[in-house]
Amino acid sequence: MRKVGYIVLAALALGLFACNQQAPGGASLSVQSAPEKGRYLVVFKAEALPANAKVLAEGAGARVLKTLEPIGALTVVADRAAVSRLARNPQVLAVGPERYYSLPKTERILYQEETYGAPSAADNLYKYQWDIRRIGAPKAWERVPLEVQARATVAVLDTGVMDNHPDLVGQIVDFQATNYCYETAGPNNTPSYPKYSLWIDFDHFDPDNLCTPAPTDLYEAHGTHVSGTVAARFGGGRVVGVAPGVRIAAYKVFDRIHFTEGGEEYDDVGAFDGPIFEAILDAAKKGYQVINMSLGGTLDTRNREDVAAMVAWDRVMKYANRMGTLIVASAGNSAQNANGYIVHIPSDLPTVISVSATGTATPLWQYPYPTDETLNAVPGQDVLAFYSNYGAAVDLSAPGGDCGLDESGQSWCAKPASQRPAGWRYHLILSTIIVSETTPAYAWYAGTSMASPHVAAVAALVRALHPEWGPGEVRAHLKATAEPIGSRQLFGHGLVDADRATR
Secondary structure, eight states: OOOEEEEEOSOOSOEEEEOTTBOTTSOBOOTTTSOSEEEEEEEESSSSOOTTHHHHHHHTTOEEEEEEGGGTEEEEEEEHHHHHHHHHSTTEEEEEEOEEEEOOOOOEEEEEOSOSSSOOSSOTTGGGOHHHHHTTHHHHHHHSOHHHHTTOEEEEEEBOOOTTSTTTTTTEEEEEEOSSSOOOBTTTTBTTOSEEEEEEEGGGOOTTSOOEEEEEEEEOOHHHHHHHHHHOOTTTSSOOOSSTTOEEEEEEOEEEEEEEETTEEEEEEEEEHHHHHHHHHHHHHTTOSEEEEOOOEEEETTOGGGHHHHHHHHHHHHHHHHTTOEEEEEOOSSOOBOOSSEEEETTTSTTEEEEEEEEEOSOGGGSOSSOSOOOOOOTTOEEEOTTOOBSTTOOEEEEOOOOOBOTTSOBGGGSOGGGSOGGGGGGSEEEEEEEETTEEEEEEEOSHHHHHHHHHHHHHHHHHHOTTOOHHHHHHHHHHHSBOOSOHHHHTTOBOOHHHHTO
């Protein structure tokens, strides 16, 4: 039976803007429509939360939403008067808006393809996974048995994971939801399932009644796609991950949001600082070796309102590092030079591995399809993906997908989809997604969101082989074993190499 699959053309890393006293798109609300209360991040001078912190906040007139003890922070609902009282308290370092991270609008093109429904027992879509082979994962499989890989767990902080996807059944060992609109879903009734029946309605925003029923159910596939790249298992469905024996801890840190901007109505997903921080702290406390964060956004170091978020992000990353957890994050999809006063969070922080995205100039789009021939990206033809951020903060690169280059060396992405060859989509990254609770699927996505899990999976393989190594040793090892492919500003120390990293 013919089925419809998705191609996501544009980047899928997350963009950041302040939600407090602002419309979801960042434009200031009018005075008449500005909410009387908003959500704030309160950061104390002490790096561990003072014993009286909650009482202090409530005494100032704030309602505490999340208590982030190891980093000395709270998220609260408060009006301007309460914020002013908190900011003047001698125990408080900074108070600022709780920042909000949103999946940007992407071009989604429907195409006719037999890529979902009842998956077959064989991994018959592996032939399209040029990215897995390009970083040497098959060589790593030869020397790292699945039972050894299973010693390591990657915590995926994202939109949730479809745990009943055939490629991911049995791969998930922890199911957590730190988002504000907590709900369980899926056949196993898990809190980290990527189904969103509740939303935060900014058009009728009530900070005292944050989550209300949405008129429809939304299934967000981003986290499932990322997880498939990390650890889709052999023979379960139709694709394989970089580390098919590694375990996944699924964290749902996103909420569904609804708002109207410029006369257009939006139904989207996004994450706030508090839920992300809580997930990082939980994963680090549990001793998970690696965290993948295919998310991020920018903070302006000149902006006083960003001080609270900057300090909290710095503290939470240092906490994870002290606890032995390595964090890998996407460099961002704005095609920007990350050098300067605009900081991409969390990838630009010093204890985080920042990953830029590559595509390949190998003309995969010329191949006839369908065919039994396996797609292979030729070494030496790696290019920086058209959307990827770059700069001195980039540590490593990995396949994130691109559109391929035409005969003149120009990206097919520069042309309308109707003018591209039929095979251009095979330059993107194929992995697992969810369509509904009863419909697992596979799709091609592109973004630094897709690059980051390649590195996270290789880091997990290294930790499985060397459980005594700390995050710094793993970072240094991945950099030392990376394949040099060009400018350090574009690709960091090079393309992550699963083969060399596991020797």
